[in-house]
Amino acid sequence: MRVLLVLALTLFFTTAVKAQANAKLFQVPKAEDKALAPDDNESIIRYENVADRSILWSKIVWEKVNLGEETNKVLYYPVDTLRTEKRSLYYTLLKALKSGRLRAYSDSYFEETRQFEDLLPAIQKRDTTSAGFELLNQGKALTEAYIAQRDISAYDIKEYRVKGVWYFDKRRSELRYRILGIAPVAPDVNFIDQVDSESGEEYLVELFWVWYPDVRPLLAATPSFNNVNTNFPVSFDRILNTRTFNAEIYKTDNELDDIAALQRDLQFPDFSSGTAAEEERLAQRKRLFDLFKGKKKEENQTTVLNSTKQQ
Numbered sequence: 001m002r003v004l005l006v007l008a009l010t011l012f013f014t015t016a017v018k019a020q021a022n023a024k025l026f027q028v029p030k031a032e033d034k035a036l037a038p039d040d041n042e043s044i045i046r047y048e049n050v051a052d053r054s055i056l057w058s059k060i061v062w063e064k065v066n067l068g069e070e071t072n073k074v075l076y077y078p079v080d081t082l083r084t085e086k087r088s089l090y091y092t093l094l095k096a097l098k099s100g101r102l103r104a105y106s107d108s109y110f111e112e113t114r115q116f117e118d119l120l121p122a123i124q125k126r127d128t129t130s131a132g133f134e135l136l137n138q139g140k141a142l143t144e145a146y147i148a149q150r151d152i153s154a155y156d157i158k159e160y161r162v163k164g165v166w167y168f169d170k171r172r173s174e175l176r177y178r179i180l181g182i183a184p185v186a187p188d189v190n191f192i193d194q195v196d197s198e199s200g201e202e203y204l205v206e207l208f209w210v211w212y213p214d215v216r217p218l219l220a221a222t223p224s225f226n227n228v229n230t231n232f233p234v235s236f237d238r239i240l241n242t243r244t245f246n247a248e249i250y251k252t253d254n255e256l257d258d259i260a261a262l263q264r265d266l267q268f269p270d271f272s273s274g275t276a277a278e279e280e281r282l283a284q285r286k287r288l289f290d291l292f293k294g295k296k297k298e299e300n301q302t303t304v305l306n307s308t309k310q311q
Contacts, residue, residue, distance in 0.1 A: 022238075023052045026165070026178060026213075045222040045241050047178070050169060058167040059254075060180070061262065062108065063247035065160040071246045074239060075224040088154040089236055090184050092222050093210060094123075102215055105155055108163045108181050111137040114208060122207050123152040125189040152207065156186045162247060166266045176264075179240055183209040207297040212240075 026047075031097070075089050087095070096102035097116050104119060106112040128136070136142055163181040186232040187202040195202055199291045216237055223233030239245065249263050 019137050023050050023055055026180075028076070040306065044216055045238060050147075050167075054169055054171045056168045056170040059257075059262065059266070060163065060165045060254060061253075061266065063162045063164070063249050063250040064185075065162055065245050065247045066307055067157060067159055071244075071247050074224050074226070074234075075160060075236070075245060076154070076157065077227075079153065086223060086225060086233075088157075088162075088225070089219075090154045090157045092236065093184065093215065093217065095206070096215065096218055101218070102210060102234075105181075106209070106211060107206075108161070108183065108209050110181065119208055121189075122205065123186075123189060125150040125192070138230060150192060152186045152189055152192075157184050158187070158202070158204055159185045161185055163209075177243065177266075179212040181209050181212050182215075182240070183207065229305070267294050 004128050020294045065075065067073065069203055078086055092104065095144055097104050097119065100116075104114045104116070128142065128148075129148050161183040162179060164177055164179045166175060166177050169176055183206045185204050185206055188205045219240070220235050220237040222236050224236050224239055226233050234244075249259050249266075252259070252262065
């Protein structure tokens with residue numbers, strides 16, 4: 001009887017731990033069938049399981065990664081697919097979508113999936129040439145030779161939009177970050193050679209969104225462009241997870257947020273600009289979280305006290 005009781009308790013606690021293994025914060029909205037990175041892929045940076053109760057604070061942010069900046073060139077090159085075996089991040093994503101290994105979404109909320117055929121109007125433009133119109137006017141059949149096709153290539157990608165979540169893990173007393181989605185951004189293929197008359201800028205559009213946990217196994221196995229040491233390639237997954245890029249926050253999950261303050265505070269520790277200055281910034285952030293923890297503790301105590309009085 002005692003053996004059966006021990007087995008039952010073991011099964012109960014194992015199920016409870018698995019149920020709390022990963023916080024809802026890291027799950028795709030309104031979906032339970034998303035593929036996570038497999039455990040047997042040794043190239044993937046391991047995510048530690050985080051329970052909902054371990055997250056003291058979180059902030060979902062949308063960022064722009066400008067590929068014109070030197071630090072971000074690693075996500076842009078190579079644009080030439082003929083003279084190198086390496087592929088850019090855009091070509092890697094596009095090939096996976098075309099083969100059906102990856103799903104695309106219409107926006108950063110990941111509610112509506114899109115087939116590769118649905119992406120063609122955004123990445124491909126087909127026009128009949130003037131010679132083709134003459135052929136049609138003569139009543140003749142139009143052939144592919146009279147169709148001009150313009151495809152969005154890696155050369156055209158101007159930036160990436162990244163959706164991620166910063167969270168404070170109170171169990172480890174650390175501020176952490178995870179990517180939730182990524183989208184390549186390029187000029188609208190229908191206005192590829194035009195600019196806005198007022199701003200003088202191109203019409204940029206998000207080509208598609210990808211749920212990042214889906215694509216992690218592929219990006220972990222795909223080497224990026226390394227112009228410093230070709231014998232030491234770094235995977236796209238490692239670059240993105242370690243935030244080895246510059247990005248600018250353009251939106252958060254709260255319209256009242258101070259974007260400039262978040263841009264300053266939501267960073268991994270960086271001691272390159274001076275140890276004292278960075279330690280002071282981290283100390284200020286820690287005081288903020290300690291204050292938040294104190295408020296939450298007071299609220300919980302007040303709730304318990306009110307419940308006791310009512311009883």
